Amino acid sequence: MTIPNPEFEADCIRRILAGEKHLFHELIRPCERSIYFLLFSVLKNETEAEDVAQETVIKVYQNLDKFRGESQFRTWVLSIARNEALGRLRKISNRREDSLEADTDEQTGDYTPAILTSWREIPTEALEKKELGNLLRKAIEGLPEIYRNVVLLRDIEELDIRETAAVLKISEASVKVRLHRARALLQRDLAPQLKGFAPSKRRWFGGRA
Amino acid sequence: MRIDCKHVWQHISAYIENDVDPQLRAEIDRHLETCEICSAVLDSTRNVVILMADDRVFELPRGYSERLHARIDRELEKPPDRNI
Numbered sequence: 001m002t003i004p005n006p007e008f009e010a011d012c013i014r015r016i017l018a019g020e021k022h023l024f025h026e027l028i029r030p031c032e033r034s035i036y037f038l039l040f041s042v043l044k045n046e047t048e049a050e051d052v053a054q055e056t057v058i059k060v061y062q063n064l065d066k067f068r069g070e071s072q073f074r075t076w077v078l079s080i081a082r083n084e085a086l087g088r089l090r091k092i093s094n095r096r097e098d099s100l101e102a103d104t105d106e107q108t109g110d111y112t113p114a115i116l117t118s119w120r121e122i123p124t125e126a127l128e129k130k131e132l133g134n135l136l137r138k139a140i141e142g143l144p145e146i147y148r149n150v151v152l153l154r155d156i157e158e159l160d161i162r163e164t165a166a167v168l169k170i171s172e173a174s175v176k177v178r179l180h181r182a183r184a185l186l187q188r189d190l191a192p193q194l195k196g197f198a199p200s201k202r203r204w205f206g207g208r209a
Numbered sequence: 210m211r212i213d214c215k216h217v218w219q220h221i222s223a224y225i226e227n228d229v230d231p232q233l234r235a236e237i238d239r240h241l242e243t244c245e246i247c248s249a250v251l252d253s254t255r256n257v258v259i260l261m262a263d264d265r266v267f268e269l270p271r272g273y274s275e276r277l278h279a280r281i282d283r284e285l286e287k288p289p290d291r292n293i
Contacts, residue, residue, distance in 0.1 A: 021285045025278055032277055037267055046270055053273075054280045061284055113218055119249040122256055127265040136257075136266045155261045161226070180222035183254055186261075191253040194260075 004030070009073040017065055024064075028057050031074050034157040035081045038167070041152040042085040044141065052088050056081040071166055078153070078167040111184045114191040120198035132197050139189045147182035154179055212236050217247045225255050 012027040035056055039049040060077050067076055126132050140151060153164040154175065161179075165172045217240050223229045224237055241248050260266065 024285065025281060028281070029274075032274060033269060036269055036273060050270060050273055050276070054277060057277060057281060058284050061281065111218070113221075113250045114253070115246055116249040116253060117245050119252040119256070121252075122260060124260060124263050124265075127260065127263050132260075133266050136260060140261070151261070155258055156267055158262055161228075176223065176226075176228070179226075180219075183222045183225075183258060184218070186257050187250065187254040190257050191250075194253070194256070 004072050004074050006069075006072065010069060013064055013067060013073075024061055027073075028060065028077070031077045032057070034074065034078060034153075034159075037152055037157060038078055038081050038149070039085050041148050042082065042145070043088060048088060048092075052084050053081070056084045059084065072163060074159075075163050075166045078159075079169070082167060082169075111181070111188070113184060114188045116191060116195070119191070120195070122194050122197045126197045129197070132194075135190065135193055139186055142189070143182055143185060147178050147185065150175055150178040151182045151186070155183075212240055214240075214244060214247050217241070217244070218250065221251055221254050224251065225258060 009027060012023050016023050016027065032053070035053050036049055039052050039056070040046065043049050043052065056077070059080055063080075067073065071079075122132070140148060140156075143151065149168055150164060153159045153167060154161065159167070161172050161175050165175045168175070170178075217237055220229055220233065220237060224234070229237065241251065
């Protein structure tokens with residue numbers, strides 16, 4: 001993740017609006033990864049996600065004078081991306097069966113995790129193996145949309161809870177509930193499969209936070 | 210008060226986020242000291258969270274950034290009155 005830098009952004013925006021248009025490239029660069037993956041999470045299609053990403057950055061550029069600095073720049077940009085994605089979904093809605101807001105947070109928090117009596121750390125180096133990345137992507141893409149979007153912003157793009165809530169226009173409490181359910185679903189789905197990626201030597205996951 | 214496994218599971222995500230009050234945290238920690246199952250559930254959940262944050266799991270399509278900036282360049286080249 002790229003750490004947002006409000007002073008750099010404010011200075012950049014001021015200069016772009018004053019005519020140094022080329023600075024827009026540097027302004028948007030730290031956001032472009034998050035834009036794409038948020039769009040992919042909503043649209044579930046690479047071509048559509050890239051197409052809407054381009055529309056999003058153009059919209060950001062055209063509306064730059066309307067950014068008031070009340071939220072983080074990235075939050076504002078990702079809100080625009082989300083709106084663009086929802087607009088695109090409405091256009092292609094007959095291609096989708098599930099409704100956008102069909103899932104609610106009303107379900108009870110009860111679930112049974114994958115029960116393991118021991119757990120070995122899967123080192124991130126294991127990601128060099130393609131299958132591990134595939135497993136993770138498949139599990140995340142298989143989540144219901146409301147959970148997938150939260151996981152994408154909080155766990156993959158590492159926005160904080162407040163920013164995640166602002167982009168998705170839901171309460172922080174809802175973010176926490178969805179995050180909890182999403183992680184629980186992922187743990188249940190992935191933990192038994194991931195065990196195969198644990199190193200063979202006896203190296204156990206370290207202490208608790 | 211002694212909390213049970215189900216209670217621990219309900220707070221796993223918040224525990225990982227460091228978003229549980231100190232008293233509950235202490236109770237969970239006490240439970241984890243003796244419960245192998247909950248320790249494994251916590252560690253596996255946390256491991257999934259750590260793995261997801263790795264940029265290698267989700268990679269941008271090849272050429273995405275180049276195409277995006279080429280599109281921006283086309284927009285920037287437009288005369289100012291067409292930008293608004």
